[in-house]
Amino acid sequence: MSFGGRLSTFLVLLAVAVGAAVYAVVTFLTPNPQVVDFTGAQAVGAPVDLTVQTVGAIGFGKHPTWVSYLVKDPGGQWIHSTVWKVPAHTRINVTVEQYDSGSPLRNQQWGLVQGTTGGTASLNGTTFSVYNSYDANGVGHTFAIPTIGLNVPLVGVDPNATNTCGAAPCTTNYVHNVMRFSFTSPGPGEYPWQCFVPCGLGFLYGNGGPMSTINYMGGFLDVAA
Amino acid sequence: MTDTAPTPSAHQPAGPPSAEPRHFWRMFAIWIVLSAILDPLFYFLVGPHVPPGTMTSSAAENQLDFNILFVIALPVILAVWVYLGYSIIMWRASRKDAPEPVGGEAARTNLRVQTAWITVTSVIVLFLAGFGTYELIQNYGAGGGQGPNPIWKPTASHILPVQVIGQQWKFTYRYPTYGGFETQQLILPADTTIAFHVTSLDVIHSFWAYQLSIKADANPQVDNVAYTTTRQLGRFTVRCSELCGLWHGAMYNFGQVVPKAQFDSWARQTELTTAANTRLLPPFAWTYVPDANGAGGGYYNNTVDPYSPSEVYGARQPAS
Incomplete structure (x- = not known):
């Protein structure tokens, strides 16, 4: 092969390698989950109903064994997304169907309900403001928006129950807890939310994997004007 | 190369040599005036607004340190800039009657200038090292973490x-x-x-x-x-x-x-x-x-084994 031919081959291969590397990095850095929009689902100023579920294993996708959140879109379909768009300065009524088991919290501080309307949440209809994570089945996850001081412990289900949900989306036929609380959305902006239970099993201190990947145990509350 | 290659002296203009201006004193005068104006301007106008402010003792002391450093550094910077600017203007190649080589014989080496420069900058650096150490000690660590056994402790009663x-x-x-x-x-x-x-x-x-x-x-x-x-x-x-x-x-x-x-x-x-x-x-x-194994509880007094005996998800820890 001539020098020109070898050079062309080299440059083409180099371009392909660089392109693949850039694509891999960009794909890794921008998971780009689907945004579930609640801004048009109700009249202006009316409360937004946000229903989510937490599952011990998502059961599909790149990481089927990872713990995850799912959200019910305004059409009633369960969507694997953790980026939710809501209107600003609006009451958000949250219902969490919690299908995962629990454990004592690393920091019991996250057993304290904070930042909700009235400073309380409800567990299967019973109102509470502090949950002892050493009781019963412990806390499975927390729903927290740290920048606005919101935190609600999500109480774990009995891991020995015969009808635990193995893969999402789970239905209410499986053992679960229903947590309810409300809060007022802040001004426009993007507010990260996360879980304070280090539930990334197998990762150092439990905060890798699903805890460090958007679309599993963290996401954004995308507050629109 | 020929025997008639031009020498620096061949570029000297004809006629009686004019008296060389006292470049050093000119630069010194410019420098001292600029320093005398800019240093107080910075200290009194900008200084009070230098981060991190004066909200705490450590913030105020750190602001003072930054201001002292700047006030000392500014004349040094000005000396370099004045020399640079003066040189560019006075000894530019296109300037008429510029001596060759640029700067003349005296520019090649000057023991007094070198000694003065090394001495002054050494004194400044040593002073600042001493000043910084003093500030660190008398301000109880200047707001930095001192580890579990602080060397410099405040004397406040409460x-x-x-x-x-x-x-x-x-x-x-x-x-x-x-x-x-x-x-x-x-x-x-x-x-x-x-x-x-x-x-x-x-x-x-x-x-x-x-x-x-x-x-x-x-x-x-x-x-x-x-x-x-x-x-x-x-x-x-x-x-x-x-x-x-x-x-x-x-x-x-x-x-x-x-x-x-x-x-x-x-x-x-x-x-x-x-x-x-x-x-x-x-x-x-x-x-x-902390429990290094994941979600299983943990947030203990530092008197128990840091690692769980079990890596089972949700396993209770010794102190729980």
């Missing part, structure tokens, strides 16, 4: 201890003198010496209270102590300054320095309202042992 607990991805605060309650809010009393005890429940974080001029690493199982004395009321920003994972960028909150009476009222009220949760927290300790 020191308020506040524990800073880093965790992915939020700082929380415990007040041991108010029953050990824990909160997401950092409220401090004015005119009070504060001892921040900074630790972590997982990876390394860094507690940076910008306007307080406090910056101390938060390491698991380490009690890193930093001191300051609050002087002004107001809000301040707390950020994590150690890259600690996905939500590192969102790991911030705002604190507030309030009057003593208001602080006491807030602390007692918070102690009361969080009592139910405080009873569930581990007893106050300077460090805690």
